[in-house]
Amino acid sequence: MKIWKQLILCTALLVFITACSSSTDEQGQAPDNGDKQDNTEQPEKDDDEQNDEQQNDGTTDEQEDPEGEDAADSDSDAEREAPSYYVSDSWYIKPLDDDTNAKVVLLTIDDAPDKHALEMAKTLKKLDAKAIFFVNGHFLTTPEKKEQLKEIHDMGFMIGNHTATHGFLPNLSDAEQKEEIISVNEQVEEIIGEKPLFFRAPNGANTDYSKELADQEDMILMNWSYGYDWEKDYQTKEAITDIMIHAPQLGDGANLLMHDRTWTSEALEDIVTGLRDQGYEILDPEKIETKLDE
Numbered sequence: 053m054k055i056w057k058q059l060i061l062c063t064a065l066l067v068f069i070t071a072c073s074s075s076t077d078e079q080g081q082a083p084d085n086g087d088k089q090d091n092t093e094q095p096e097k098d099d100d101e102q103n104d105e106q107q108n109d110g111t112t113d114e115q116e117d118p119e120g121e122d123a124a125d126s127d128s129d130a131e132r133e134a135p136s137y138y139v140s141d142s143w144y145i146k147p148l149d150d151d152t153n154a155k156v157v158l159l160t161i162d163d164a165p166d167k168h169a170l171e172m173a174k175t176l177k178k179l180d181a182k183a184i185f186f187v188n189g190h191f192l193t194t195p196e197k198k199e200q201l202k203e204i205h206d207m208g209f210m211i212g213n214h215t216a217t218h219g220f221l222p223n224l225s226d227a228e229q230k231e232e233i234i235s236v237n238e239q240v241e242e243i244i245g246e247k248p249l250f251f252r253a254p255n256g257a258n259t260d261y262s263k264e265l266a267d268q269e270d271m272i273l274m275n276w277s278y279g280y281d282w283e284k285d286y287q288t289k290e291a292i293t294d295i296m297i298h299a300p301q302l303g304d305g306a307n308l309l310m311h312d313r314t315w316t317s318e319a320l321e322d323i324v325t326g327l328r329d330q331g332y333e334i335l336d337p338e339k340i341e342t343k344l345d346e
């Protein structure tokens with residue numbers, strides 16, 4: 053019985069690791085904030101990808117016509133307050149005006165909802181800390197996982213698009229990229245009643261086409277400021293906690309990349325506490341400007 057369970061766990065773990073790291077996961081990097089630079093992430097230990105990213109500013113709105121087609125759209129949409137932050141070119145989150153607290157950090161959890169996302173959401177909820185969960189379509193194929201996504205969203209977390217299969221977009225045709233991106237928007241909308249407002253390409257690797265498509269789909273591109281939990285040296289609760297709260301890239305508006313992983317889940321409370329102890333406010337992503345606000 054025990055062995056049987058362990059076998060299943062091992063298999064699941066292998067599948068997970070393959071899904072996330074074979075195409076290489078996102079890399080930590082150090083854009084040293086600032087608004088204007090077109091900073092390119094430096095995948096330090098990366099095998100294959102280049103990161104190609106860019107900021108964009110959107111247009112369009114959906115939410116301003118409440119009686120629009122999507123009458124079933126849920127509340128968060130209907131009651132959005134005016135945004136007070138924006139995603140800068142360097143992926144740090146900046147205030148839109150001087151009266152807004154700049155000393156914030158954004159928490160993001162990628163490759164969800166796999167094994168730990170729900171638990172992570174509960175931890176964050178308990179701490180009254182918001183976050184964006186960037187989801188992959190291949191995790192949303194069972195009723196249980198769909199229910200988990202709904203639960204995470206219902207707890208007040210924003211859901212972002214992280215592609216269907218965590219594919220490396222520069223290696224894919226336009227049609228394949230379209231499938232990677234659009235299918236997730238459709239799944240998410242079907243489950244939670246609203247489409248993602250942010251798009252994060254696997255490994256931060258966008259293409260001209262994916263940028264264009266995200267724009268058409270009213271999603272803002274969002275890479276990150278730093279993350280470490282896929283690196284060997286940081287796969288314990290203690291190590292990942294320490295680096296996430298002492299990383300050189302930590303600063304006003306830092307956009308923290310974490311994943312649905314065991315050690316990160318275990319460390320999450322200490323990470324939040326460690327950031328707050330340094331005076332950082334955990335930003336509510338609902339305050340970030342989206343294409344619907346423009």
Ligand SMILES: [Zn+2]
Binds near residue numbers: 077078163214254255
């Ligand atoms: Zn990922």
